[in-house]
Amino acid sequence: MxxxxxxxxxxxxxxGFQSIKEWIPTKxxxxxIKALYEAGFTNMEVGAFVSPKxxxxxxxxxxxxxxxxxxxxxxxxxxxYGAKAxxxxxxxxxxxxxxxxxxxxxxxxxxxPQESLEALKEIKQAYxxxxxxxxxxxxxxxxxxxxxxxxxVANMVRFGQELNVDxxxxxxxxxxxxxxxxxxxxxxxxxxxxxxxxxxxxxxxGMGLANAFAAINEGVSMIxxxxxxxxxxPFAPGAAGNIASEDLVNMxxxxxxxxxxxxxKLLKVSELIKKHVSPTLFSRMANLPNSTCKGVSCxx
Amino acid sequence: MxxxxxxxxxxxxxxGFQSIKEWIPTKxxxxxIKALYEAGFTNMEVGAFVSPKxxxxxxxxxxxxxxxxxxxxxxxxxxxYGAKAxxxxxxxxxxxxxxxxxxxxxxxxxxxPQESLEALKEIKQAYxxxxxxxxxxxxxxxxxxxxxxxxxVANMVRFGQELNVDxxxxxxxxxxxxxxxxxxxxxxxxxxxxxxxxxxxxxxxGMGLANAFAAINEGVSMIxxxxxxxxxxPFAPGAAGNIASEDLVNMxxxxxxxxxxxxxKLLKVSELIKKHVSPTLFSRMANLPNSTCKGVSCxx
Numbered sequence: 001m002x003x004x005x006x007x008x009x010x011x012x013x014x015x016g017f018q019s020i021k022e023w024i025p026t027k028x029x030x031x032x033i034k035a036l037y038e039a040g041f042t043n044m045e046v047g048a049f050v051s052p053k054x055x056x057x058x059x060x061x062x063x064x065x066x067x068x069x070x071x072x073x074x075x076x077x078x079x080x081y082g083a084k085a086x087x088x089x090x091x092x093x094x095x096x097x098x099x100x101x102x103x104x105x106x107x108x109x110x111x112x113p114q115e116s117l118e119a120l121k122e123i124k125q126a127y128x129x130x131x132x133x134x135x136x137x138x139x140x141x142x143x144x145x146x147x148x149x150x151x152x153v154a155n156m157v158r159f160g161q162e163l164n165v166d167x168x169x170x171x172x173x174x175x176x177x178x179x180x181x182x183x184x185x186x187x188x189x190x191x192x193x194x195x196x197x198x199x200x201x202x203x204x205x206g207m208g209l210a211n212a213f214a215a216i217n218e219g220v221s222m223i224x225x226x227x228x229x230x231x232x233x234p235f236a237p238g239a240a241g242n243i244a245s246e247d248l249v250n251m252x253x254x255x256x257x258x259x260x261x262x263x264x265k266l267l268k269v270s271e272l273i274k275k276h277v278s279p280t281l282f283s284r285m286a287n288l289p290n291s292t293c294k295g296v297s298c299x300x
Numbered sequence: 301m302x303x304x305x306x307x308x309x310x311x312x313x314x315x316g317f318q319s320i321k322e323w324i325p326t327k328x329x330x331x332x333i334k335a336l337y338e339a340g341f342t343n344m345e346v347g348a349f350v351s352p353k354x355x356x357x358x359x360x361x362x363x364x365x366x367x368x369x370x371x372x373x374x375x376x377x378x379x380x381y382g383a384k385a386x387x388x389x390x391x392x393x394x395x396x397x398x399x400x401x402x403x404x405x406x407x408x409x410x411x412x413p414q415e416s417l418e419a420l421k422e423i424k425q426a427y428x429x430x431x432x433x434x435x436x437x438x439x440x441x442x443x444x445x446x447x448x449x450x451x452x453v454a455n456m457v458r459f460g461q462e463l464n465v466d467x468x469x470x471x472x473x474x475x476x477x478x479x480x481x482x483x484x485x486x487x488x489x490x491x492x493x494x495x496x497x498x499x500x501x502x503x504x505x506g507m508g509l510a511n512a513f514a515a516i517n518e519g520v521s522m523i524x525x526x527x528x529x530x531x532x533x534p535f536a537p538g539a540a541g542n543i544a545s546e547d548l549v550n551m552x553x554x555x556x557x558x559x560x561x562x563x564x565k566l567l568k569v570s571e572l573i574k575k576h577v578s579p580t581l582f583s584r585m586a587n588l589p590n591s592t593c594k595g596v597s598c599x600x
Contacts, residue, residue: 178554179513206547206584207554210510213479238587247506254478254507284506287538 005258006216007043008248009198009224010036012273013064014045014076014095015242016230018055020278026060028276030067035272036227037071039265043222045095046073049082065089074133078109079116083123083130093131095169096120100152101142104173108137117159124163133167134160135200140170140177140185150188157193167196169224172211175204175240179214186218198222201243203229203282208243209251216257223248227266228273229282244283246270305558306516307343308548309498309524310336312573313364314345314376314395315542316530318355320578326360328576330367335572336527337371339565343522345395346373349382365389374433378409378416383423383430393431395469396420400452401442404473408437417459424463433467434460435500440470440477440485450488457493467496469524472511475504475540479514486518498522501543503529503582508543509551516557523548527566528573529582544583546570 013033017024033046046068047061065073066089074093077083086094098116099105105113124132138145139153153170160168170185177185182199190197199215201208201223212223225248231241249261263285270286281287313333317324333346346368347361365373366389374393377383386394398416399405405413424432438445439453457468470485477485482499490497499515501508501523512523525548531541549561563585570586581587 176554178551179510180555203584204588205550206509206544207551209506210479210513210551213510213513236589239589240584240587244506250505251478251507251510254476255480284503284540287540288504289536289539 004256005221006252007198007222008041008245008252008259008261009200009222010041010044010227010245011200011224011242012036012226012228012230012245014048014058016226016228017277018048018057019231019233019241020057024057024277026063029060029064032227032269032272032277033064033068033071035269036266039269040259040261042072042260044072044074045076046071048076048078049085049089050076050078061086062089065091074131076135077123080119080122080126083127087127087130091130093133094123095133095135096123096165097135097137097171098156099137099142099173100148100156101138101145103144104138104142107144113156117156117163120160120163120165124165131167132165133169133198134163134165135169135171136160137171137173140172140181141174143174150185153185154189154192157189161194165195167198167222168193169198169200169222171200171224172202173200175202175208177201177211178207179210182211182214183218186215186220190218196222198224200224202231203240203243204232206240208240209247212243212248212251216252227283228270228278228286230273230278232282240282244281244285246283246285250285304556305521306552307498307522308341308545308552308559308561309500309522310341310344310527310545311500311524311542312336312526312528312530312545314348314358316526316528317577318348318357319531319533319541320357324357324577326363329360329364332527332569332572332577333364333368333371335565335569339569340559340561342372342560344372344374345376346371348376348378349385349389350376350378361386362389365391374431376435377423380419380422380426383427387427387430391430393433394423395433395435396423396465397435397437397471398456399437399442399473400448400456401438401445403444404438404442407444413456417456417463420460420463420465424465431467432465433469433498434463434465435469435471436460437471437473440472440481441474443474450485453485454489454492457489461494465495467498467522468493469498469500471500471524472502473500475502475508477501477511478507479510482511482514483518486515486520490518496522498524500524502531503540503543504532506540508540509547512543512548512551516552527583528570528578528586530573530578532582540582544581544585546583546585550585
């Protein structure tokens with residue numbers, strides 16, 4: 001890969017859609033996901049194999065994966081049961097999510113992080129062909145425990161590498177990381193990490209792109225974002241979600257980095273999202289009023 | 301000043317209000333401005349002495365300045381006429397704005413940048429006691445000319461210093477700067493700048509806080525922002541405005557920097573803005589749903 005190439009992992013169809021309460025028809029989901037692949041994404045979370053009681057929006061994940069056989073789909077799974085369902089639907093890659101914070105993991109999947117990692121061992125044994133990304137939720141802060149010590153994240157990374165996961169992803173689940181914290185965390189952890197490393201960022205407090213910039217400065221070359229900046233909490237209308245893929249792509253391209261994404265095509269997907277999924281987008285680029293403005297214009 | 305202290309210049313009552321078409325009563329403006337001072341700002345643009353035909357919202361600038369005699373007010377002026385009116389109203393500090401881009405300056409004030417600088421010389425002679433901040437609009441890009449060479453900005457800085465202005469401000473008028481450009485520009489210009497330097501940032505494309513972070517990394521210790529992130533273009537509903545003061549303060553405080561601002565008080569001013577001025581705020585912090593969420597919480 002070229003030195004200045006950044007992989008953008010699109011998580012809108014998973015982290016974005018799951019935060020939307022109103023049912024999005026499977027057909028609409030597929031249309032949007034295909035348009036996103038068409039815009040150039042090579043790495044996308046297209047759904048989650050989680051309890052439909054917990055997140056009803058993800059209940060069509062099997063169908064989605066089956067319909068996207070020829071695409072490089074990734075799905076989120078929180079346990080062995082989810083991994084089995086994902087494998088049987090034909091998924092080739094999973095995101096296995098464990099919170100660094102014990103309270104958060106208990107709230108999310110009712111087990112300790114250590115128990116979640118034990119289950120990952122079973123998944124690796126049962127489905128050795130699955131590509132596994134270990135996503136470490138609350139790596140930069142937890143809604144229950146507050147600050148998370150870097151050492152706790154380092155421990156989880158070590159366990160993950162011992163289990164021979166294929167990728168590590170540090171997730172700022174609640175959008176509370178700040179750029180200096182990102183710098184410090186990466187300086188501490190990167191010497192230890194011997195496989196692909198991504199960052200999953202939210203823009204809850206507006207620091208998302210600043211954190212992406214800080215991460216790239218430290219040598220990270222994989223960032224997760226969602227089209228339209230969707231992914232806000234369903235209980236917090238107005239609160240921003242994941243960092244917006246359009247804004248990330250625009251920032252990277254203006255700084256001279258390369259991605260596989262065609263920004264104009266991506267902005268057309270934002271319009272689809274706005275029309276079919278969420279009338280409110282948090283992306284700045286998608287809210288610029290016309291194509292002139294998306295270039296240099298739009299100044300008084 | 302302490303090493304890790306950042307001065308935040310509040311420009312909402314000027315750059316924010318001027319972008320709002322509906323008349324904001326003088327009483328409302330004064331209430332908000334006083335609440336902002338109460339939140340800790342020591343440096344604020346409270347209005348502009350510009351043609352009321354061009355920007356009707358600013359037509360009560362004289363009254364505003366007179367009513368705020370005991371506060372450290374700054375007002376924007378684009379010419380000698382504006383400086384005279386500002387001085388007579390009792391203003392002690394002015395922001396004198398000149399665009400680096402010739403086309404933009406022509407569009408804004410119907411004269412070349414050089415002619416604008418000549419007028420600044422007259423202002424300095426006529427009102428030597430006025431504290432002058434020279435704001436260089438379009439320092440990072442122009443809606444008409446596109447990229448602006450750093451050398452052109454450097455020339456304007458040199459003229460400004462020859463005229464002995466008190467401060468320099470580089471303005472990203474259309475929110476098109478990217479963090480690497482900010483780094484490069486500052487690395488090139490800072491050795492030349494021998495007086496206080498600020499950055500005026502917009503979040504039009506979502507890069508505002510990333511640019512602020514890049515600037516602070518280069519040693520800049522003065523940043524301009526607007527409460528609520530107001531300041532979008534009146535012709536582009538949905539397009540973001542200045543970087544939001546709340547988001548900037550929150551980022552700086554989480555990174556360990558000090559400011560003079562009380563974030564809780566500032567968030568109360570955002571509520572006033574939302575109620576009396578603009579129902580849509582672009583600030584992420586102001587849109588977080590409750591006080592718990594403004595801390596560590598709000599994660600699923």
